[in-house]
Amino acid sequence: MGTLATLFAPQRVAVVGATDREGSVGNAVFQNLVDDFEGEVVPVNPSKSSVLGRECYDSVAEVPPVDVAVIVVPPDIAVEAVREAGEHGIENVVVITAGFSESGSEGAARERELVDIAEEYDMNLVGPNCVGVMSTSVGLNATFAPLNANPGNISFMSQSGAFITAVLDWASDRDIGFKDVVSLGNKAVLDEGDFIEEWGADPDTDVVLGYLEDIDNGRAFMETAREVTQDTPVVVVKSGRTDAGASAAASHTGAIAGSDRAYEAGLEQAGVIRTETVQELFDTASVLAGQPLPDNENVAIVTNAGGPGVMATDAVGDSSLSLAEFRDETLSELEEFLPDGANIYNPVDIIGDAPAERFERTIDAVLDDPNVGMAIVLACPTATLSFERLAEQTARLQEAHDTPVAGVLMGGTSAQDAREVLSDAGIPSYFDPARAVDSLDRLQEYATLQDREYTEPESFEVDEEKRDEVLARAAERDSTRLGVEAMELLDAYGIPTPAGRVVDDPEEARELAESIGGDVVMKIVSPDILHKSDIGGVEVGVSPDEVWDTYEDLVARARQYQPDASILGVQVQEMIDLEEATETIVGVTRDPQFGPLVMFGLGGIFVEVLEDTSFRVAPVPEPEAREMTEEIDAAPLLQGARGREPVDTDELVEVIQRISQLVTDVPAITELDINPVVATADGVTAVDLRLTLDQEEL
Missing domain, CATH: 3.40.50.261 (Succinyl-CoA synthetase domains)
Structure with a gap:
């Protein structure tokens, strides 16, 4: 993909599908260009000898060298027109034509052809299924919008073409001007990140605005925006705040995250300002551009x-x-x-x-x-x-x-x-x-x-052999959900856990309890039973002489609850004193656009009710992990409210960072909860674990 400079400042533009038939898109685009463009406009239409008094060419291959080809012909012909443009050395194409991925499998196949052609000829392709592009610096209005933009220092992109036409009409009455305007359409090749990068380097763009419905590659977007926003503000309205799909999540984190948390975290980490409404979007743009x-x-x-x-x-x-x-x-x-x-x-x-x-x-x-x-x-x-x-x-x-x-x-x-x-x-x-x-x-x-200065995430030393052993066992059993049997994963990443392990024999359980000393916690271990406390699968404060009987009781309850459940054994674990402790949660869910999304909040059994949580996209550097502990409503509990001793926040921050590294290193982990992470003045201990694996990634 080449530079976008000639897309926004071309000297000659060809319109493939130009016509003098009023009411058609080809006529509207060509007329808009003829009315305002400072350069030359060339019509391409094999059915016409001229359009609006200008000599018409039969194909893109016959036109004089042009900087931009605007495609407004039916989808099958549009694909061939783009190929001809590539063969003819045209660097930029704007495919206004619809009928691609938004229209079903055949359209999606056509769109893949467009992508392949653009890659083959190193072309900048806007669209398809878009309104077009504008640049007031050269009077370029390669759209079928009824109004051109007023000149200004705001560059604006939108996934909705209708939104662009509405905004231009609205902005005209309010004397709001634009440098460039882009309808992103299906974003087959050029996407929001490409335009943010271009406008960040444009001295005539003071503010970048966007209306976004989705971001295809969240991590790449974050990297680009983080650089651009150091000098040029980026402000977006992001639609789609519903929690659809959260009910299917297997973890607390997945249930709370919803569909919008990753966008909220990713945009904030990238330095992008998010607004709720169009009015806020342009209020923010006006003050950033002028003050x-x-x-x-x-x-x-x-x-x-x-x-x-x-x-x-x-x-x-x-x-x-x-x-x-x-x-x-x-x-x-x-x-x-x-x-x-x-x-x-x-x-x-x-x-x-x-x-x-x-x-x-x-x-x-x-x-x-x-x-x-x-x-x-x-x-x-x-x-x-x-x-x-x-x-x-x-x-x-x-x-x-x-x-x-x-x-x-x-x-x-x-x-x-x-x-x-x-x-x-x-x-x-x-x-x-x-x-x-x-x-x-x-x-x-x-x-x-x-x-804000960006800090690179810290890389902690990891016991890779222990980590790989846990994952290999899960792959061998074809397990998709793991519990405390995977606690060694936390050990491998240096996260403190209570003394103990999973055993599959009541005598071994008794011996382990005696070696730990004092009362212990016992939990049934089964990938088929997620909420163990609900079925009586957890016993707290078990003395060593009660361990044998408790082991058999736990297994019996599990069998009664789910006869076909896979029972891996019972975890025997050191008791953690919760009287002076604060229960927190560190969790992860994997977002399809942004990757691992790390959650921190108040833990225990009420986490989904209270939802007092903070999110960041992994990997999480130390300053952002610390912010996570400070921005929840319950932060005063961590800091020593009402005479309580402050918890070891430094170690809590480190646990967040280490979990962030774990889920970045292991893409097979799709969801993870450590609940509770018990925090005291003396340190932090991860007491329980639940995670979901994608076996295809192991």
Whole structure:
């Protein structure tokens, strides 16, 4: 695959299937190009001698050298047209034609042909089944959308073609401009990662936006986005948040993960900002494209209306931002020139009779305060205030102080000209104070992501022989689900476990209990019985002289519950004192796009009820493993709440990292739960294990 530079800045474009028949896609694409494109447009159609007054060619092979071929012919012919383009040395093709993988097995076979052709000729292929591409830098509108994009510094991609046409119409009314626009379609060759990489290197793209329904290669996407987001913000709406399929999961982790957790974790780890709605997407884009990054998360609010000021304050309280505390010099300055009745503390209420000049002095004073990282200028219409004058002053002061500002002009027609002044200065403006706060919150989020340094995951020493023995036994038995009989896997990866092992004889069980000393825990070991406690398959606090009888009781209960169950024996395990301990869980489920997804949370029997969990895509480096332990709601329990002694968090973090390495090393593990992982001030112990294997990967 070559560079995408000529895709977005071609000199000559051929339209295969161009026609002058109104209402057709071939006509719409050709007309859009003729109307705006700065280069040459060449029609290709064996049934026409000319299209819209331009000489028409019978095939791609006959056209003069072109940079881009746009294909709008039926699918079978489209495949041959792409092949001809490759043979003719055309570097970029945009296949608008539908009828490929989205239409069944025959279409999927045709799409595989497209991929093979693109690989053979090293071609950039957009689509198929897409609306096309735009680039306002050269007036390129190789789409059948009814509107062209306004010029701007946002590049936008979407898996939904209809979404593109709707956004272009919506953005036109709001003076939102774009550099490039791409309809991804089926993503047969070029996908979201390719365009993020291209736009990250484009000096004319300040923000990358995307509407995504899926990401085919999550790990490659993360690697690309992690590099790009260091300099260029990437903001996406990702649809599809349902938990379909979770009910089929065999582990706690699988049941909790759902279909969206991997995307949430992967996007966050890659530095990508995710929004919930289209409105949030473009609010975030506007502030990122137009404003500098804040020095801190503290917000100053300047307003002429008390009620809206309180609304803005509440919104700050609901966000990750904080109200700025002004230094004494700022308070003295405000007190000096603001009238009686004004509030000099944040939010600064300069009262309803304030003219633009009072706003100007106040904004200047708060932006000069080093405690202020960003500001909201909030105004309601009054007879004494010129919105346009206020906008001009706000724009000047924002540039002078180089501090991010969001405007809230709570008016309609009277505020329109002022909004245009702010927009021209790159300052976003809103009617709703909450939207202004949210946009600044996103700006701070990107500043935090940009400051974050990526750390390579640590590689721990592993007993590979012991690991391979456990997996070989599972392969020999054709086992897909393992329990405590696989505890040696944890030992192989240096994860602390209680003393004990699986035995298949009551006398051996008694001898093992005596060697451990004190009371023990005994568990039936069967790959066919997942929830052992539900059938009485676990006994706690068994003294050595009770071990023989308990062994036989456990086996009898298992046989009664499931006569055909495979009984591998009974695990005899050292008792762990839970009185001063905190039970946690470390789990993994394997996502088809992102690979192993590691979960950490509060463990025990209530894990699926509480769902107090945190997720990361493996491999997990130390800083992110530590974040996992800090961001759950129960983090205070780990840190020593209510007089409890803090647990050994360092060792807990290391266990997360070691499990992350285990599931990265062993792709056959599709699900895994260690529950509980008992954490105390003295260390961490993995007490129980459940995992699912894909035998084909062993």
